[in-house]
Structures are given as structure tokens and as C-alpha cells.
């Protein structure tokens with residue numbers, strides 16, 4: 001057993017192919033067969049063989065294999081890496097092929113995939129509140145914790161119990177709080193999805209996603225499906241993601257600490273800025289017991305605030321100097337987003353913040369001057 005920081009740097013040592021300390025960027029799509037060993041294997045054996053001896057990069061390629069070695073270790077399961085977070089959710093939908101999907105507040109792109117499946121194949125969609133009423137064996141329950149865009153924790157165990165009582169499967173999108181912040185397995189998740197574009201990537205320069213399962217059969221099937229759906233992570237992105245993973249723990253720990261400090265500042269200054277600031281959402285402000293149990297490694301670096309009116313919310317990002325007005329999250333740079341620009345269903349007074357690795361006091365100063373300019 002090694003600690004997280006060590007695994008991030010060494011879990012893929014076994015995949016070394018050359019003596020380079022930094023793994024090379026492999027751009028090859030095809031690899032020479034070993035003419036001295038031309039065994040024909042069946043599909044599921046091929047999967048593991050292709051990780052050792054790559055054949056064609058849609059099936060597997062050296063840095064994707066390394067990324068999967070690291071993520072399997074640190075996410076405590078079998079990790080399958082995809083070209084985006086949404087394609088990893090799509091892969092889960094294709095694999096489980098549920099008749100009914102129970103879904104509530106969640107990432108809009110994930111809901112959009114469900115809508116495509118409803119349009120094309122008649123997938124039934126229900127609210128999370130209706131699990132007891134309508135769920136049947138083979139159905140899929142999808143939750144996010146912490147949930148986008150609020151950064152508020154959802155009681156995972158409660159949904160695991162509800163799903164399992166009906167013979168349904170619980171998929172948890174834990175993009176907002178990967179380990180060490182939250183150990184999602186501990187609360188009954190059957191499969192976990194992460195957008196690796198966010199914290200694992202961490203530099204706003206690559207797209208990737210990952211599904212993690214404890215079940216080797218599911219893992220094999222996902223890999224075979226991925227080979228034919230063509231949704232494996234790209235060559236260059238897998239190199240970038242591997243490089244990012246080396247420093248992942250330092251980054252997310254700092255981001256989590258920073259966010260909690262900033263949220264505390266906001267909470268302590270609600271009265272002072274009451275003509276701008278209406279509400280702050282973050283798991284560090286939740287009082288329920290399950291939140292403490294889930295956020296054992298720290299709180300998500302994402303939080304949201306609402307302002308007193310739409311005009312204030314629309315213009316607040318332009319008043320900030322360090323926070324970039326952009327969508328997405330998880331990068332080393334702090335972002336703010338007037339969320340209405342990318343989620344048509346969201347409250348138009350809401351701003352989502354993704355906290356980076358800057359010094360928290362500088363970020364707090366930036367917010368202070370932003371509030372003061374808004375009040376002026």
C-alpha cells in the first residue's frame with residue numbers, strides 16, 4: 001500500500017517501455033506485430049494483451065494504459081478512461097442500457113445525453129423522488145455529489161439504499177470531489193464517473209473522463225464497447241493527463257483549502273455585502289451529519305453564490321481581476337461564471353466559482369473590490 005501522492009507518481013512504473021524517466025508522447029495509431037508471437041486471442045483476453053502490447057490506438061495506447069494504471073490505483077477500482085466526461089457517462093448508459101433513468105439536479109451535458117436516449121430509444125426518465133414508486137431491477141439511478149453548480153453534498157448512502165432496495169444500479173458523478181476529498185465507494189456507489197477534464201487534468205488544457213468499477217467483468221465489457229464506440233482518450237491528451245496526475249493531490253488539497261477559506265470570508269461578510277450578496281452554497285456550510293462523513297478529505301473547490309438581481313450577477317465577473325470569466329472548473333486558475341450562459345435552466349442570479357491554486361488572500365481581496373465596485 002502506498003499513499004495517494006506516491007501512487008500518483010509510481011502506479012504506472014510497471015508500464016515503462018523505455019528508460020526515459022518522463023514517458024514519451026506516443027503519437028502512433030498503429031504498432032508493429034511481434035512476428036515471433038502471433039497468437040489469436042478472444043476479445044476479452046485481447047483487452048489486457050493490448051495494454052501490454054499495443055496494436056491500434058483506438059483499442060489502447062501506451063499513455064492511456066499508464067493513466068489507467070494510476071487512476072485504477074488511486075480511485076480504488078478498475079478505471080476506464082474516455083475522451084470526455086460526457087462520453088464516460090454515455091458509456092455507462094450504453095453498458096447498463098436501463099429502461100428507466102432516475103436523475104435530478106446534475107450536469108446539464110449529462111441530462112442532455114439522457115434526453116437524446118429518450119428521443120431515440122424511449123428511455124423513461126424520472127425524478128429521484130420517485131425511485132420508491134417506479135424503480136425496477138436493471139434501472140439506473142444517477143446522482144452527483146457534490147452537485148453542480150452548488151458544490152453542495154448529496155447523501156450518497158441514502159440513494160444507494162433506495163437503489164439497491166429496488167435492484168437498481170447507482171452511478172455517482174463525483175467530479176467535484178475526487179479522492180482524497182470524498183471516498184465515494186464507502187457510501188454504496190456501484191460505479192463512479194469523473195470528468196477528468198476538471199481536477200485530474202487541472203490545467204484547462206485537456207478533455208477526458210473516467211468510469212471506475214469494482215467489477216472485472218463490467219470493466220472488460222466497457223473496454224470492448226469503448227474500442228467500438230471510438231471514445232478512448234487521445235494520444236496527446238493521455239500524455240498531458242498523466243503529467244497532470246503527478247501533482248494532483250497538491251493541487252486539489254490547495255484548491256479545497258482555498259475554497260473553504262473564501263466561503264468562510266463570504267459567510268462572515270454577508271451583512272456587509274447584503275445589497276449584493278444573497279446566498280452562498282457550499283458543502284462547508286451544510287450542517288447535516290452525512291456531509292461530515294462524506295467530506296472527510298476536505299470540501300469541493302467549487303461553490304456558488306446568488307446576487308440580489310440578474311444585472312448584478314451578469315456584470316460581477318467583469319469587475320474581478322484574478323478570476324477569469326469562463327465556464328468549466330478544476331484548473332489551477334480561479335474561474336467565475338455567470339452560469340445562465342451555459343445552463344439554460346439555472347437561476348439567472350447565480351455565479352459559480354471554481355477555486356484554483358492562487359493565494360486565497362489575493363482571491364479574497366479581488367472579491368472585496370468586486371463587491372465594492374458593484375455597490376458603488
Ligand SMILES: *Cc1c(COP(=O)(O)O)cnc(C)c1O
Nearest residue numbers: 084085086107148175195197208
Ligand atoms: C464537466 C462535467 C462533466 C462533463 O465532462 P466533460 O469532460 O466536459 O465532458 C460531467 N459532470 C460534471 C459534474 C462536470 O463538471
